Amino acid sequence: DTGVSQDPRHKITKRGQNVTFRCDPISEHNRLYWYRQTLGQGPEFLTYFQNEAQLEKSRLLSDRFSAERPKGSFSTLEIQRTEQGDSAMYLCASSPSIGAAKNIQYFGAGTRLSVL
Amino acid sequence: DQQVKQNSPSLSVQEGRISILNCDYTNSMFDYFLWYKKYPAEGPTFLISISSIKDKNEDGRFTVFLNKSAKHLSLHIVPSQPGDSAVYFCAASEGFNKFYFGSGTKLNVKP
Numbered sequence: 001d002t003g004v005s006q007d008p009r010h011k012i013t014k015r016g017q018n019v020t021f022r023c024d025p026i027s028e029h030n031r032l033y034w035y036r037q038t039l040g041q042g043p044e045f046l047t048y049f050q051n052e053a054q055l056e057k058s059r060l061l062s063d064r065f066s067a068e069r070p071k072g073s074f075s076t077l078e079i080q081r082t083e084q085g086d087s088a089m090y091l092c093a094s095s096p097s098i099g100a101a102k103n104i105q106y107f108g109a110g111t112r113l114s115v116l
Numbered sequence: 117d118q119q120v121k122q123n124s125p126s127l128s129v130q131e132g133r134i135s136i137l138n139c140d141y142t143n144s145m146f147d148y149f150l151w152y153k154k155y156p157a158e159g160p161t162f163l164i165s166i167s168s169i170k171d172k173n174e175d176g177r178f179t180v181f182l183n184k185s186a187k188h189l190s191l192h193i194v195p196s197q198p199g200d201s202a203v204y205f206c207a208a209s210e211g212f213n214k215f216y217f218g219s220g221t222k223l224n225v226k227p
Contacts, residue, residue, distance in 0.1 A: 004159070031212065040125075042205045042217030043160065056213040091159055095212070103148055105215065107159030 004108035006092050012114045013082055020078045021111045025094030032075050033105060034067055035091040036060070043091055049075060050097065082115045089113075119143045120208050122218035129225050135193040137221050139206035142187065146208040146216075151180060151191045154203045154220070163204070164191070196225045 005024040013019050025032050030051050035043035046065070048056040051072035061067075064082075069075040079086055089112050093105035121140045129135045137151075147168040152160035166173040166180045166189070173180050179192045193200055203220045 033215070035217075040219065042120075042122075042207075042219045043215075045214050045216065048213050058214075093159070097212075103150070103165055103212065104162045105150075106162070107152075109157065109159050 004092055004094055004106050006090075006108035006111050008111055009109065010112045010114075012116065014116050015084060016081055018078065018080045019082055019113065020076055021090055021092075021113075023075045023077070023092030023094075023108060025073070025075070025092070026106055027073075029094035029096050029106070030072065031095045031097055031105075032069055033093045033095075034075070034077050035093065037089040037091055037110070038087075046077075079113075082113075084115045087113055087115045119146075120206060120216045120218045122206060122221050124221050125219070126222045126224070129196045129223065131198055131225055131227050132195045135191075135196045135200065135223055135225065137191040137193075137204050137206075137223065139189050139191075139218050140187060141189075141208050141216075143208070143210065143216075144184075144187065145210045147211070148209050149180070149182060149189050150207045150209075150215075151178075152205045152207060152217075153200075154205065160205055193223075196223075198225050198227050201225045 007022045032049040034046040037043045049069040064080045067077045089110045091110045093107045095105045150165040151163040154160045182189045205220045207217045209215045
C-alpha cells in the first residue's frame with residue numbers, strides 16, 4: 001500500500017472555473033477527511049466520511065463546495081465557480097475505524113490550488 | 117473559532133538539547149490529542165498521541181504531556197536531532213468526526 005494518494009498535486013485555474021480533486025485513501029480505511037490549509041495555518045477541517053456517508057461538514061464548506069465518496073473508497077472534492085480565496089492546499093486523510101491505528105489520520109501530500 | 121492554539125510560530129534548539137513545543141485548547145470536551153510533523157511538500161505525518169484519560173505518553177525520544185486543568189499539552193523531544201527540523205502541529209478531537217489543528221510551530225534543530 002502506497003499510502004493516501006491525491007490527484008492532481010497542483011492545479012492552476014482561472015476565477016469562475018470549476019475544479020475537482022481526487023483522493024484515494026489507504027485501502028480498508030473507511031474514514032476519510034478533507035482539509036484545507038493556507039499559508040501559516042494548520043489544516044482546517046472541511047468534511048468527514050465514514051464509508052460512503054458524509055457524517056460531518058464544516059460551515060466553511062459553502063454551497064460551492066461538494067464532496068462525494070460514492071462507493072466508500074475514493075473521494076472527490078469539487079469547487080464550483082472558484083474564487084481567489086479558494087487558493088490553498090487541499091489535504092485528504094484516511095483512518096481505520098478499528099484497531100490500534102483508529103485514532104490516527106494518514107495524510108496525502110495534498111493538492112495545491114491556485115486561482116488566478 | 118480557534119479551539120487549538122500554538123502560540124509559538126518558531127523554535128530554535130541546539131542539537132542534543134530538549135525541544136518543548138506547546139499547545140493550548142479551549143474545548144474541555146476534547147478527548148484525544150495528537151501531534152503531527154510536516155516536512156515541506158509532504159502531508160502531515162502522525163508522531164504521537166494521548167487520550168484525555170492519561171497525562172503522559174512516551175514513545176522513544178518523544179513524550180507528550182497533557183494538563184487538562186490548564187487545557188494545555190506539550191511535546192518534548194529529547195535529544196533533539198537535525199532531522200527533527202520540521203513544522204509540528206497539535207490536533208484535538210471530540211470523537212473522531214472532526215479534528216482541530218493548531219497553526220503549527222516550526223522547529224529548527226541546529227547542528
